[in-house]
Amino acid sequence: xxxxxxxxxxxxxxxxxxxxxxxxxxxxxxxxxxxxxxxxxxxxxxxxxxxxxxxxxxxxxxxxxxxxxxxxxxxxxxxxxxxxxxxxxxxxxxxxxxxxxxxxxxxxxxxxxx
Amino acid sequence: xxxxxxxxxxxxxxxxxxxxxxxxxxxxxxxxxxxxxxxxxxxxxxxxxxxxxxxxxxxxxxxxxxxxxxxxxxxxxxxxxxxxxxxxxxxxxxxxxxxxxxxxxxxxxxx
Numbered sequence: 001x002x003x004x005x006x007x008x009x010x011x012x013x014x015x016x017x018x019x020x021x022x023x024x025x026x027x028x029x030x031x032x033x034x035x036x037x038x039x040x041x042x043x044x045x046x047x048x049x050x051x052x053x054x055x056x057x058x059x060x061x062x063x064x065x066x067x068x069x070x071x072x073x074x075x076x077x078x079x080x081x082x083x084x085x086x087x088x089x090x091x092x093x094x095x096x097x098x099x100x101x102x103x104x105x106x107x108x109x110x111x112x113x114x
Numbered sequence: 115x116x117x118x119x120x121x122x123x124x125x126x127x128x129x130x131x132x133x134x135x136x137x138x139x140x141x142x143x144x145x146x147x148x149x150x151x152x153x154x155x156x157x158x159x160x161x162x163x164x165x166x167x168x169x170x171x172x173x174x175x176x177x178x179x180x181x182x183x184x185x186x187x188x189x190x191x192x193x194x195x196x197x198x199x200x201x202x203x204x205x206x207x208x209x210x211x212x213x214x215x216x217x218x219x220x221x222x223x224x225x
Contacts, residue, residue: 043217101146
């Protein structure tokens with residue numbers, strides 16, 4: 001069966017510091033991968049998605065970036081965090097070949113920027 | 115792009131009663147409609163989905179109905195229980211590898 005991991009689970013960072021969040025998927029090959037952000041009490045905002053290694057589509061221009069160095073690894077980064085970057089960051093995966101639409105979420109990283 | 119709206123934003127029901135959440139979508143090309151449940155502090159979990167070639171789908175106490183003409187779909191929860199309290203998100207996709215999510219509905223089941 002497929003499993004999706006995210007780390008760290010929680011993170012407290014000062015404004016202006018860098019960020020690196022990691023997501024890995026097990027039990028599947030060639031997945032689509034997604035990064036979402038959820039502000040407190042709000043909906044799911046799609047930040048980036050990737051259909052393959054090195055292929056990144058950005059949905060919202062901001063001070064975040066994403067990379068996919070390996071097939072089942074997706075990384076979210078920032079060079080300088082803003083207060084508004086606080087939130088719950090969720091990675092998700094879906095089948096790419098014969099895409100069904102079903103997306104499955106990881107456990108999330110709760111980021112607090114102070 | 116696709117725009118999905120959910121109503122009402124908050125719904126309170128007595129335990130044992132039914133709850134209905136409705137979503138509308140804008141893109142008539144959308145053909146896949148999932149529902150996610152998110153408990154406080156946890157990840158969204160896929161609970162039921164429907165494709166455009168089906169009008170209704172049921173799984174125990176939950177069901178989803180789709181009206182393609184009116185471009186809306188609804189989640190029905192019967193015999194609600196306290197563990198049904200959560201935020202529910204609907205979404206829609208036209209097959210472009212992405213889902214467009216609604217803003218979520220808070221469902222509160224009152225014991």
